[in-house]
Amino acid sequence: MTNRYEVSQPEKNCFLFQKPTLQQEQEVEVFLMKTMNDTEPISVIKTNEASFTLTIDVDYRPYFLIKTEEESYVIGERTLPVEGMNNFRDMGGYPTVDGKHVKWGKLYRSDHIHNATAKGLEYLQKLGIHTIIDYRSDVEIEKYPNPTINDQVVTYHVDPAAHAAELAAQFQASKENEDANLINEIIEQQKNGTLVNQADVVLEQYRTFANKKESKEAFAKMLREVAKPEAAAIVQHCRGGKDRTGYGAMLVLGVLGVPKEELLADYLLTAKNREERNAVKMAGYRKLTDDPSVLDHLYSFIDTKSEFIEASIDAIIDNYNSIENYVKQELGISQEIIDTMKELYLEE
Structure with missing residues (x-):
């Protein structure tokens, strides 16, 4: 199992980000994407937390680009x-x-x-x-x-x-x-x-x-x-x-x-x-x-x-x-x- 972030939406437009192993030692930047092929994702937060929430008012199915010093990857609900x-x-x-x-x-x-x-x-x-x-x-x-x-x-x-x-x-x-x-x-x-x-x-x-x-x-x-x-x-x-x-x-x-x-x-x-x-x-x-x-x-x-x-x-x-x-x-x-x-x- 990888230790990538997982995202869920426990309340409407409230997105919860969590890592399976809740230890975070480096900064992560999260970008909002309208589609998987979005070439202009919008930066929404930088954090060192392994678990955090974002409130984002969207009328589409969002994806999130996760960037650290070592890697970048896309996640969704x-x-x-x-x-x-x-x-x-x-x-x-x-x-x-x-x-x-x-x-x-x-x-x-x-x-x-x-x-x-x-x-x-x-x-x-x-x-x-x-x-x-x-x-x-x-x-x-x-x-x-x-x-x-x-x-x-x-x-x-x-x-x-x-x-x-x-x-x-x-x-x-x-x-x-x-x-x-x-x-x-x-x-x-x-x-x-x-x-x-x-x-x-x-x-x-x-x-x-x-x-x-x-x-x-x-x-x-x-x-x-x-x-x-x-x-x-x-x-x-x-x-x-x-x-x-x-x-x-x-x-x-x-x-x-x-x-x-x-x-x-x-x-x-x-x-x-x-x-x-x-x-x-x-x-x-x-x-x-x-x-x-x-x-x-x-x-x-x-x-x-x-x-x-x-x-x-x-x-x-x-x-x-x-x-x-x-x-x-x-x-x-x-x-x-x-x-x-x-x-x-x-x-x-």
């Missing part, structure tokens, strides 16, 4: 404030095993765009999105259609048939009856002794992502689309941005050379981002049942655990030694495609 969505994030900034970093503003992952408000869509329109990879099933898409960001965005539906990980795909009821239908199904399974631990089901799903035919076809198509020079900026998403998207994001970052500890860290940001959403979801469930065992089972549907994605990574590494070898041998991704992805999405 990881989780973006898209109104109506809770898990829209930039996959940029992660270090690779060979000392490079993933470019900001090129690769995004998110929950479904269905919930974006008009203001949220206005924000998304400023990100230069050209491609959407939608992992949802036809049923999910019909029930929760994405609004149009702009007419230039191309959407690819690549269903990995991983429906065990999502409520809507498991229990096909109307939106209004979805929660009640799910609870009734759990109670019925409890009565007849067929209820299984959902966390175990999800864990097994992550293990089989790597070898299930439909999953391999879906994620191979995703990688080929990501490798197209005209594709960026790209958003990949499912419903909650956790399971199918978590696996797809892991493959992209893994092919780029991001190490396992960073892949796990990226995955676990979903848990943090979904805390409020999960609390609201559980409050809704409690209005329909007070059975603690049913509530525990319901929470297992929306929980995010590092062992889920780790099961996929370990299954790949144990059998193929690397994610790059896996996508070549099992997904039919050529070395040329891999090299193109690295050229498109990595910087020194």
